[in-house]
Amino acid sequence: MKDQIRDLMRELFGEDFSYLAEDDSFYYHAGLDSFDFIELIDAVEKEFGVRLPEWRLADWRMGAPTFGGLVDMVCEVSGR
Secondary structure, eight states, X not given: OHHHHHHHHHHHHSSOOTTOOTTOBTTTTSOOOHHHHHHHHHHHHHHHTOXXXXXXXXXXXXXXXXXXXXXXXXXXXXTO
């Protein structure tokens, strides 16, 4: 799942994100802004055929979402 999300990020943003660790922030470590993150969430939902919980996305808008947090959430809602 981690590699699939990194590949998706590379397709979206044209950069290599292989360095991202689970506790790395999309904003601070990957250099994404809030609009990039929304684009990523949309792409993840389409790629994996899932709908991520709105309450969790709202929490992330107030903080710094992490790579590992997104991976865990996608695994949880997709049953993978």
